[in-house]
Amino acid sequence: MTDTTTTPVDRARASDLGPFARFLKATELDVRMLGMVSALVIIWVGLHILSGGLFLTPRNLWNLSVQSASVAIMATGMVLVIVTRNIDLSVGSILGFCGMVMGVMQAQWLPQVFGIPLGSPWLWILALCSGLLVGAAIGALHGYVIAYMGVPAFIVTLGGLLIWRGGAWWLTSGQTVAPMDETYRLMGGGPQGSIGATWSWIVGLIACVGVVWMLRSDRVQRQRFHFPLRPLWAEAFLGAVACAVILGAVWIANSYGWPIGIVRRYMQENAIVPPEGGLFIAHGIAIPVLMAIAVGIVMTFLTRRTRFGRYVFAIGGNPEAAALAGIATRWVTMKIFMLMGLLAAVGAAISSARLNASTNALGTLDELLVIAAAVIGGTSLAGGAGTVLGAMLGALLMQSLQSGMVLLGIDTPLQNIIVGFVLVLAVWLDTMYRKRV
Amino acid sequence: MVPLAPTPEVPLVEMRDISIAFGGIRAVDDASIDLYPGEVVALLGHNGAGKSTLIKILSGAYKRDTGTILVNGEEVAINSPRDAKKYGIETIYQTLALADNVDAAANLFLGRELMTSWGTLDDVAMEAEARKVMGRLNPRFQRFKDPVARLSGGQRQSVAIARAILFNARILIMDEPTAALGPQETAQVGELVKQLKSEGIGIFLISHDIHDVFDLADRVCVMKNGQVVGTAKTTEVTQDEVLGMIILGKCPPGAIPGPGAMKAAA
Numbered sequence: 001m002t003d004t005t006t007t008p009v010d011r012a013r014a015s016d017l018g019p020f021a022r023f024l025k026a027t028e029l030d031v032r033m034l035g036m037v038s039a040l041v042i043i044w045v046g047l048h049i050l051s052g053g054l055f056l057t058p059r060n061l062w063n064l065s066v067q068s069a070s071v072a073i074m075a076t077g078m079v080l081v082i083v084t085r086n087i088d089l090s091v092g093s094i095l096g097f098c099g100m101v102m103g104v105m106q107a108q109w110l111p112q113v114f115g116i117p118l119g120s121p122w123l124w125i126l127a128l129c130s131g132l133l134v135g136a137a138i139g140a141l142h143g144y145v146i147a148y149m150g151v152p153a154f155i156v157t158l159g160g161l162l163i164w165r166g167g168a169w170w171l172t173s174g175q176t177v178a179p180m181d182e183t184y185r186l187m188g189g190g191p192q193g194s195i196g197a198t199w200s201w202i203v204g205l206i207a208c209v210g211v212v213w214m215l216r217s218d219r220v221q222r223q224r225f226h227f228p229l230r231p232l233w234a235e236a237f238l239g240a241v242a243c244a245v246i247l248g249a250v251w252i253a254n255s256y257g258w259p260i261g262i263v264r265r266y267m268q269e270n271a272i273v274p275p276e277g278g279l280f281i282a283h284g285i286a287i288p289v290l291m292a293i294a295v296g297i298v299m300t301f302l303t304r305r306t307r308f309g310r311y312v313f314a315i316g317g318n319p320e321a322a323a324l325a326g327i328a329t330r331w332v333t334m335k336i337f338m339l340m341g342l343l344a345a346v347g348a349a350i351s352s353a354r355l356n357a358s359t360n361a362l363g364t365l366d367e368l369l370v371i372a373a374a375v376i377g378g379t380s381l382a383g384g385a386g387t388v389l390g391a392m393l394g395a396l397l398m399q400s401l402q403s404g405m406v407l408l409g410i411d412t413p414l415q416n417i418i419v420g421f422v423l424v425l426a427v428w429l430d431t432m433y434r435k436r437v
Numbered sequence: 438m439v440p441l442a443p444t445p446e447v448p449l450v451e452m453r454d455i456s457i458a459f460g461g462i463r464a465v466d467d468a469s470i471d472l473y474p475g476e477v478v479a480l481l482g483h484n485g486a487g488k489s490t491l492i493k494i495l496s497g498a499y500k501r502d503t504g505t506i507l508v509n510g511e512e513v514a515i516n517s518p519r520d521a522k523k524y525g526i527e528t529i530y531q532t533l534a535l536a537d538n539v540d541a542a543a544n545l546f547l548g549r550e551l552m553t554s555w556g557t558l559d560d561v562a563m564e565a566e567a568r569k570v571m572g573r574l575n576p577r578f579q580r581f582k583d584p585v586a587r588l589s590g591g592q593r594q595s596v597a598i599a600r601a602i603l604f605n606a607r608i609l610i611m612d613e614p615t616a617a618l619g620p621q622e623t624a625q626v627g628e629l630v631k632q633l634k635s636e637g638i639g640i641f642l643i644s645h646d647i648h649d650v651f652d653l654a655d656r657v658c659v660m661k662n663g664q665v666v667g668t669a670k671t672t673e674v675t676q677d678e679v680l681g682m683i684i685l686g687k688c689p690p691g692a693i694p695g696p697g698a699m700k701a702a703a
């Protein structure tokens with residue numbers, strides 16, 4: 001704006017644009033992301049109407065958030081994998097294997113071999129850490145074979161899909177491990193695995209402050225170098241919408257109360273006299289959802305603000321150019337798969353905690369959900385394009401469809417047909433959109 | 438190789454007896470070439486003569502099979518693009534080597550990003566630098582937010598050139614830098630070459646435009662089928678003689694013959 005050179009500039013003039021385009025330009029919103037959000041809203045409203053008002057209830061939305069967490073977490077890693085023109089077909093099996101490792105650790109090895117008493121906090125801490133370590137190690141192994149030995153990712157991870165599923169079976173000869181440690185189970189959500197009303201509001205407020213602070217610091221940075229700024233109304237609009245969404249989500253999570261039975265037991269255990277009209281105890285945000293949000297923030301930071309993220313996208317855009325720029329492309333590739341393995345282990349912790357068991361089948365077919373979530377979220381299989389937020393929204397969209405169809409009583413074969421159809425439709429729409437831009 | 442010029446200084450770069458083969462093809466065969474500070478050496482030859490391959494060995498993109506590289510008279514090990522950049526060798530590749538999906542600033546600083554004190558990417562500072570250097574090359578350029586895939590061929594070439602001059606190169610390799618540029622932008626690159634030359638930077642210029650070459654270069658080096666036909670000062674040969682070197686491999690009296698020179702004349 002302060003730039004007063006008289007040289008004609010080669011960009012479209014703002015006056016040529018319609019009001020909606022001007023709005024987009026001012027807010028710098030991503031059209032594809034808007035499209036995703038609209039699709040999500042349409043699906044939600046549609047399912048709400050079809051189910052006779054069962055879908056958009058605090059209870060269903062809260063459950064939806066918990067059910068989406070594991071796939072959403074893995075989808076953030078899959079974005080990086082696909083952006084670099086690779087694929088990871090093994091995440092479901094890695095999840096199964098890591099879940100089994102964590103289960104066996106806390107239920108058998110740690111108590112029996114190392115003599116750690118049941119109920120000790122070390123149990124869940126060591127079990128979780130060993131699971132994460134195993135996940136990262138498996139990813140590193142895959143990454144090494146792909147990047148340094150030159151075997152295509154499709155083949156390596158297809159092998160991994162078979163190997164780690166088989167490995168999970170081998171750990172316990174196919175037996176299910178249960179139950180899980182009390183504290184460990186908090187990662188699975190449920191009444192105990194949620195942070196309650198007060199903390200949810202606190203988290204929400206912190207998030208709002210964070211949004212405003214980020215908008216502000218971005219503006220200050222741009223002012224420092226005299227770059228064009230967003231109009232103030234656009235900044236205010238973005239901030240207001242973000243805060244409304246955050247606080248709205250908290251409000252919904254806080255509107256979903258504990259089931260009556262659990263409340264009754266809780267009152268008995270704590271010797272609380274039931275007030276008139278019964279006691280309402282809100283769930284608040286579930287711990288697995290908080291974990292997913294934290295992963296989302298970390299992964300967004302990683303992709304947007306760090307060298308690693310920049311290199312990931314550069315490699316996706318032009319691997320040869322990235323190598324000529326002096327980027328250690330193989331090492332970056334290996335790190336991506338390591339991260340993917342780690343995230344699959346986080347997914348394993350959530351899934352096994354929610355199930356309160358580690359089974360041989362944990363995470364079966366999750367790789368397809370994860371890939372679909374990333375792709376529906378705008379990750380291009382041609383490489384070079386994708387966002388963490390998009391992939392997480394994609395996971396939410398997939399889960400919405402699935403839960404919605406369960407709610408409608410649609411049987412499984414038809415569910416699969418519809419999900420498959422939506423996947424193809426979404427990618428076709430995205431392809432059309434890309435061609436036009 | 439004996440340096441052509443009688444100047445007492447050591448060459449900025451000297452490539453001696455470089456060979457590389459892809460499969461059975463000897464893309465570069467026993468080629469030697471040197472470059473002095475403030476000098477422009479044009480590399481000429483038919484398509485597939487081995488020009489790009491030779492300079493890619495200097496820029497660290499390919500590993501040579503045999504031969505030595507000297508910078509300032511000292512033998513150096515160039516095994517990767519990073520090594521080359523360490524010695525101040527910057528390259529504008531014929532293919533431009535841009536990451537198409539990120540913006541101009543990200544491309545300019547690829548592999549050498551500016552960081553904030555927090556250890557995060559300082560995109561704003563990089564964009565500011567990008568605006569400065571692009572202003573010098575192509576003042577009309579304003580599309581700093583777009584991925585370079587959306588830029589025109591010439592704009593992309595400007596970005597590739599800007600990247601090479603951004604980091605104070607001492608040795609600049611330009612592989613057909615003006616192939617996609619309009620007349621005005623080509624003239625601007627010509628001016629840039631002269632300016633960099635006056636700053637003491639040595640430039641290898643690959644071009645098929647013989648007029649440009651005679652306008653900008655101090656010496657020409659002609660390659661044919663991977664071999665050097667000969668090297669000559671532009672003041673001591675005519676354009677027709679250089680064309681004869683390119684097409685027939687015939688080395689005129691004003692040039693120093695290389696291994697690829699036609700033997701019949703002798």
Ligand SMILES: Nc1ncnc2c1ncn2[C@@H]1O[C@H](COP(=O)(O)OP(=O)(O)OP(=O)(O)O)[C@@H](O)[C@H]1O
Binds near residue numbers: 464483490
């Ligand atoms: N990566 C590679 N793999 C196999 N062969 C190659 C490779 N790079 C170059 N060549 C071969 O080496 C020879 C020299 O190619 P080079 O690109 O150096 O030619 P050039 O002189 O730059 O030609 P042009 O004027 O068309 O750019 C060609 O025969 C080419 O086919």
Ligand SMILES: [Mg+2]
Binds near residue numbers: 488489490531612
């Ligand atoms: Mg070439």
